[in-house]
Amino acid sequence: MTFSSSSPAGIGIVGCGNISERYVKGISRFPLLKTLGCADMYQEAADKLSASTAISAYPSVDALLDDPGVDVVVNITSPVAHAEVSFAALKAGKHVYVEKPMGATVAEGRRMIEAAVAAGRVLGSAPDTFLGSSAQTARAAVDKGVIGEPIGAVGFVTHSKAETWHPDPTFLFKPGGGPVLDLGPYYVTALVNLLGPVASVAGFSRVGAPVRTVSAPGRRVDKITVEVPTHAVASLEFASGALATMMFSFDVWDHHLPYLEIYGQEGALGLFDPNKYDGPVVTRGHHDSEWATLPPVFPPSAEPGSPEQFMRGPGVVDLVRALDGAPHRASAALALHVLEVLQAVETASQTRQSVGIESRVERPATVPADPKW
Ligand SMILES: NC(=O)c1ccc[n+]([C@@H]2O[C@H](COP(=O)([O-])OP(=O)(O)OC[C@H]3O[C@@H](n4cnc5c(N)ncnc54)[C@H](O)[C@@H]3O)[C@@H](O)[C@H]2O)c1
Incomplete structure (x- = not known):
């Protein structure tokens, strides 16, 4: 699947806590990506992120996963929820980029990779700062x-x-x-x-x-x-x-x-x-x-120390480029x-x-x- 600035990858954000605004703003810098909306287990968290960034809030995580326009789920829930949310997203046919640590345990991480292989989807993970x-x-x-x-x-x-x-x-x-x-x-x-x-x-x-x-x-x-x-x-x-x-x-x-x-x-x-x-x-x-x-x-x-420096997103671009055969670095x-x-x-x-x-x-x-x- 080829994505480009005229046909960007649709991004769905799951987990609307402390880091989420830096993801939404960071992702908006990259023409290859387009954030379609966000969801959280607590609707007020999704509504709050929607209000501060002007992206849509889905009524539930399932609604986000049901949206065929979402190509990649950016899973920025709490570490203990990384595996569960990633499994659901992979099952729904989405590629997944998950925050660190990828799972709460190595066993969870291994199962996440197995689930991605079984679904034929790509799983990427933070940190991406090494990019x-x-x-x-x-x-x-x-x-x-x-x-x-x-x-x-x-x-x-x-x-x-x-x-x-x-x-x-x-x-x-x-x-x-x-x-x-x-x-x-x-x-x-x-x-x-x-x-x-x-x-x-x-x-x-x-x-x-x-x-x-x-x-x-x-x-x-x-x-x-x-x-x-x-x-x-x-x-x-x-x-x-x-x-x-x-x-x-x-x-x-x-x-x-x-x-x-x-x-x-x-x-x-x-x-x-x-x-x-x-x-x-x-x-x-x-x-x-x-x-x-x-x-x-x-x-x-x-600029080092500026707020923009803390904005996330390169790892998501890395994943989307990997879908087109580029090396997957934040894998x-x-x-x-x-x-x-x-x-x-x-x-x-x-x-x-x-x-x-x-x-x-x-x-x-x-x-x-x-x-x-
Ligand atoms: N806060 C930071 O500065 C920062 C920086 C880099 C990376 N991270 C990573 O990002 C992730 C999130 O961190 P945070 O600080 O935003 O945490 P947070 O606790 O502020 O937010 C997590 C959000 O995920 C939601 N959530 C939890 N389980 C869920 C589930 N099963 N389904 C849907 N939503 C669920 C919570 O309701 C909450 O709104 C963590 O993995 C953390 O390590 C955070």
Whole structure:
């Protein structure tokens, strides 16, 4: 099926919460996509998104799935609902792009991929930030050998302080949430994009505080009982032999830590926040006197720090291009591998043993210098 700016793919948004407006506005930047409407298990949530973005609200999720104009369902429900909503959408004949983590467990993720294969539809998944100028600039540097063969890496996932801005961050402290599954996907996907698949994982985790206090303006909850670890450390051994030291934490509120750094035989590479599409990438050779900022391989999608920079959508375009035979970068296979790695952090912590990773993925294809999304 060929989509174009004169015949765009019809997009249906399921899940009209905190991130949904950034999807609707972000998707509106791409001529290949046209949002037809939104739906939520709570009609008032769909009506609210409809009012703030001028897209239609369907009367139910089933009504959205019954619309033959919807080619792709963008599933931005809570993590525990990702599988159920994706199954329904695939059964209705839709392609699906699902937010991260793709499922609350690896078993769910595997079943989602099986359901997509059985339905003959394409399943894609966030995160897609590695398609942005920042991660692609880092990838080009590694591929060109700027730091030589990568030996090690560090990644520090620190608290997004969701209690101070999300009106209901409950899901972040329940199964499917926590710093490992909520923010970990950005970091581990960025590392797999640079270093290839992970072979094994060791780790430890704990709960920081059993109850979290919400202070966000307009909050719908005041207190949350924590059900998942909120501070974890892990070692990742990549199939290439590279070793990464990771921390994932909702208990580190303030710090001087980098986001991600890669250490090679000839130099080091410093990445920007992998939760963002654009931002500086720096490098320093062993014999350089200072760090240098690399020119981006293509222009940033928006000014770093501007609200536009947080808008989602490249992964949905990537999926629609893949329907026409282009490489599928933000694929379900990549998301499942990342989910398996992240789930292994908790398994390793519980069993006090390192965990072998079964799935293997190739590094995703690079994004062309002129992406023409
Ligand atoms: N909020 C962010 O900044 C952010 C950023 C990036 C990614 N995400 C991801 O996006 C997803 C949604 O996050 P959010 O912050 O918008 O959450 P949210 O809780 O604010 O919104 C989720 C919405 O999904 C709806 N929903 C839940 N189960 C449903 C079901 N079975 N059928 C239909 N609707 C259902 C809820 O009613 C709610 O309106 C999560 O996977 C999250 O990890 C969020």
